[in-house]
Amino acid sequence: MNFTGKNVLITGGSRGIGKATALAFAKAGAMVGINYKSNTEKAKETLDLLKGEGHKLFQYNISSREDQQALIQDFIKVYGKLDILVNNAGISIPHDIDDVDFDDWSRAWEQTLQTNLLAPANLSYLAAKEMISTGGGRIVNVSSRGAFRGEPTKPAYGASKAALNAMSQSLAKRLAPYQIYVGAVAPGFTETDMGAKTLTPVERENLLRESPFKRMAQPEEVAHAVLFLASEGAAYSSGAIIDVNGASYLRS
Ligand SMILES: NC(=O)c1ccc[n+]([C@@H]2O[C@H](COP(=O)([O-])OP(=O)(O)OC[C@H]3O[C@@H](n4cnc5c(N)ncnc54)[C@H](OP(=O)(O)O)[C@@H]3O)[C@@H](O)[C@H]2O)c1
Known part of the structure; x- marks a missing residue:
């Protein structure tokens, strides 16, 4: 795949799946903008690893409407132009109904929906307006297997991804006439800070x-x-939701 001449914005591009995505786009010739929230050290480390010149960090909290616009x-x-938006940043807050x-x-519901759903919705709106004015683009949303199989101790997470x-x-339907193609990737558990931190050893087993x-999945596979x-x-393939869960959950 060749992305030479394409400008890509990846939310949460400093760590985990977003980092692997940033590295892959840069390797394929794209100009990459890495958004992150607070961990500047990690973001700089990732930026330094990107192949090519001209990539840049964008520190904004995507949960804030002002920051989304900024x-x-x-x-x-x-x-000058946004060709590809990857709505990757997400949070996972345990809120087992027996415990909280x-x-x-x-x-937990408000924060999860704010980051995992409303932020991608608003960023998609803002990106689509730009893409319409420049003749098209791509939006890829990073969802989760949890959307399909349920998240018993994090129901807001499952709901946000569904x-x-x-x-x-x-x-995908509404934006096709503008040559804007929209898809989603639904990973299963992936070796990242989120994947590792939210699991007890027993859950991991x-x-x-x-x-x-x-x-588990490797971030590069996502x-x-x-x-x-x-x-x-x-x-x-606009409208597709691609499972990346190693056949651990098969849906029809
Ligand atoms: N890991 C898994 O097992 C798994 C499975 C299925 C789906 N997913 C989905 O994949 C996506 C990436 O997950 P991950 O495991 O790679 O996450 P991660 O390792 O926890 O990294 C999260 C990234 O998102 C950024 N971020 C978080 N909140 C933000 C905000 N409000 N504004 C801007 N940036 C923000 C973080 O920036 P800072 O470092 O600055 O905070 C970091 O770059 C998420 O949508 C997640 O739901 C993950």
Whole structure:
């Protein structure tokens, strides 16, 4: 896949799946804007690893409406055009109904939906307006296997990703006439800070047992699917949700 001449913005591009995606796009010739929230040290480390010149960091909190607008404006100011938006940044807050009080429960729902659903929705709006004015583009949303199989101790997370899938499909239909193609990638557990931090050793053991591969996904394997959906030949795959879960959860 060749992305020479394409400008890509990746939310949460400093660590985990976003980092692997940034590295892959840069290797394929793209100009990469890495958005992150607070860990500047990690973001700089990732930036230094990118192949080629001209890549840049964009520190904005995508949960804030002001920052969403500032992020897209800043990106356009730097690169002139946005070809590909990857809505990757996401959070996962445990809120088991047996363990949390009502305040913690409702806060977990609000924060999760703010970052995992409303931010991609607003960034997609802002990006699509730019893409319409320049003749087209690609939006790839990083969803989760949890959207399909349920997240018993993090129901807001599962709900946010199911809604993200629905949003991808609705926008794929609405934006096709503008040559804007929208897709989603739904990873299973992936070796990242999020994957590692949110699991107890027992949960990790159980998850590995579910996998016929007996392992988690590597971030690079998720990045590969993101690049496919963003590639030139994938226009007719608009609306697709690609599973990257090592056959651990098969849906019909
Ligand atoms: N890991 C898994 O097992 C797994 C499985 C299925 C789906 N996913 C999805 O894949 C995506 C990436 O997950 P990951 O595991 O790679 O995550 P991660 O390792 O926890 O990294 C999260 C990234 O998102 C950024 N971020 C978080 N909140 C942000 C905000 N409000 N504004 C801007 N940036 C923000 C972080 O920046 P800072 O470092 O500055 O905070 C970091 O770059 C998420 O949408 C997640 O739901 C992950």
